[in-house]
Amino acid sequence: MKVTSVEKKEKSTVELTIQVEADAFEAAVQKAYEKERKNIGVPGFRKGKAPRKIIEGMYGTGVFYEEAINQVYPGAYAQAVEEQKLDDVGYPKIEIVEVGKDGLTFKALVSVRPEVKLGTYKGLTASKDVAKVTDKDVDEELKPYIDRATRLVSVDRAAQNGDTVVIDFEGFDNGEAFDGGKGENYDLKLGAGMFVPGFEEQLVGAKAGEEKDLDITFPEDYHPGLAGKAVVFHVKVKEVKEPQAPVVDDEFAKDVSEFETMxxxxxxxxxxxxxxxxxxxxxxxxxxxxxxxxxxxxxxxxxxxxxxxxxxxxxxxxxxxxxxxxxxxxxxxxxxxxxxxxxxxxxxxxxxxxxxxxxxxxxxxxxxxxxxxxxxxxxxxxxxxxxxxxxxxxxxxxxxxxxxxxxxxxxxxxxxxxxxxxGKAKKKAAAKKTEKAEGTEGEEKPKRTRKKKTEETEEPKAE
Missing domain, CATH: 1.10.3120.10 (Trigger factor, C-terminal domain)
Incomplete structure (x- = not known):
């Protein structure tokens, strides 16, 4: 391996031109042949037994170059980076310059640890909120405790939004019951928006023991078969329940916490x-x-x-x-x-x-x-x-x-x-100079692009 040129590029990168000598590349090609020959069929030979020259004669002398490059360039790259004492911090971009019987030459764009110029880092100022707490904040914090202690109580009146109705229901499409449209003893909270639009609204005002037919049109984005269809749900209201919140007093505090008073x-x-x-x-x-x-x-x-x-x-x-x-x-x-x-x-x-x-x-x-x-x-x-x-x-x-x-x-x-x-954050006079990553320019893995045509007809393909 020999580094023939070193050139600094933009955005903390260095381009190395690296040459792998003919004998080292030939050894890599031989290894590639030994690895790949089992996958190549040649008439007159058992699979994996065809001599290298026969395969190269059929497919071109560059048939094993791609695998050879994959074998040889990582080690050559690592050796070059160490030799040049570069602090490599990213994936290299690899570009094949020349490949053939005289060896391999490739360029590697190396991401190196960037130089950092620190600005002010002591005595910086920033705003900080004061943790104020109001009675309203405490009321909101208390609400989950009240909700958990709230009970549903049966009432003898017309259902209102916020009530829960216990219902039996069945849906019909042109008089025929459809799959998934039936339920019994279902607890439905009115106004919660759990059912299709129009269903809960039509049950406001219903009383226990009442039966109703609800005209419902399913949304266009509903599941296939019912999307956009006008159907009828037959509903029997069996019970109306209203939420009954607990009395928020010292006894409540004892029940829901370790404290004796509210x-x-x-x-x-x-x-x-x-x-x-x-x-x-x-x-x-x-x-x-x-x-x-x-x-x-x-x-x-x-x-x-x-x-x-x-x-x-x-x-x-x-x-x-x-x-x-x-x-x-x-x-x-x-x-x-x-x-x-x-x-x-x-x-x-x-x-x-x-x-x-x-x-x-x-x-x-x-x-x-x-x-x-x-x-x-x-x-x-x-x-x-x-x-x-x-x-x-x-x-x-x-x-x-x-x-x-x-x-x-x-x-x-x-x-x-x-x-x-x-305190108040100080505004920086100069524009921010920290380099931003641009779109998808960074390569996820080492990639290779051919620059010069090799002397062979079969070229290595990019990974």
Missing amino acids: DAFRKSLAEKIADRRSKQADADFENQVLEQLIENMECEIPDGMVDVQLDRLMEDYAMRLQSQGISMEDYQKMMGVNGDIVRESARPSALRQVQMQLALTAVADAENIEVTDEEVQAEIDRLAKQYNIDVEQVKAAVPVEDLKKDLRLRKASDLVIAEAKV
């Missing part, structure tokens, strides 16, 4: 609301500060770096779906989307994560932040406790170096937030 219960609910809003305000404040950190830095992020992070996000998403018993393919079918749409919808998140990692790494470098072995061990212990697993299982699942990187970034984040102040 005042004490309401005070507890107010404290919970305040705590929740305070935590949300802290989170919003921190997010604003870290967004400013990103906005203040100058950095050209290569598309390949975003693509790598995007793959990690998609792998994590697929694992979370799988933990719920859903495959990514099934999820896409349920949502009516394809894999490209799901992937591209996650690109902004991947970009932001890369920006955050670069910014916080730069802060950690500027502040000479280090992580001790004791801090790493404490984090391992914390994870073991959180997931209720052994310490050794944590060590096996998460490499120590990854833990160190995460802790270092966390310490950098804590430093930036600790130095921040509550």
Whole structure:
């Protein structure tokens, strides 16, 4: 392997021209022949037994080039990156320049870790909400407790919206009962919109013991067979029930909580609301500060770096779906989307994560932040406790170096937030210079495009 040229390109990329010598490429072609010959039929020879020259004579001497390139270029690329001391952070774009008996020459566009120019990262200001709690807020917090304690009580009057009617019903299409249109002792809450339009409305005013025919037209987007059809539902109202809320007093507080009085219960609910809003305000404040950190830095992020992070996000998403018993393919079918749409919808998140990692790494470098072995061990212990697993299982699942990187970034984040102040966010005079990922330019996998025609008639195809 020999690197014949190194050229810096835009957006933190470097283009290497790499040459694989004739003998090394010939060895790769021989391996490709040994791997592929079993799949090639040649008249007069048993499958897998035809000599290489016979196969090349029939299909062209380039018949094994694609497989040979696939075998040889990853190692050559890795060796070239190491030789040039490049910090490769993304998938390379591979372009074949020349291939033949004299060897292989290809170009590799390498995504390298970008240089980060930090702006202001200490003393940033951001707004922060005060966690105020009103009586109305407490009433809303109390509502689920009241709803759970509310009982349905039979009443002798005409049904109203909000009541529940117990009904028997059967649907008829031109006098013929249709499948799925029958029910008995069905509890239907009027106004809930659970049945087709017009059904519940026509039962307002009905009394227990009354029978009614309801004229209903199914929506055009209803399931086939009934969509758009005018039908009749014969309904018998068997009972009318109204919701009866409990008396919200000290006895109610005792029933639904550990408190003896309603005042004490309401005070507890107010404290919970305040705590929740305070935590949300802290989170919003921190997010604003870290967004400013990103906005203040100058950095050209290569598309390949975003693509790598995007793959990690998609792998994590697929694992979370799988933990719920859903495959990514099934999820896409349920949502009516394809894999490209799901992937591209996650690109902004991947970009932001890369920006955050670069910014916080730069802060950690500027502040000479280090992580001790004791801090790493404490984090391992914390994870073991959180997931209720052994310490050794944590060590096996998460490499120590990854833990160190995460802790270092966390310490950098804590430093930036600790130095921040509550106030009006300062506007940045210059336009934001952090490079955005553009559409789908980043390649998901190494790809090859032919530049020069080879000396053979059979050309390797792009993966």
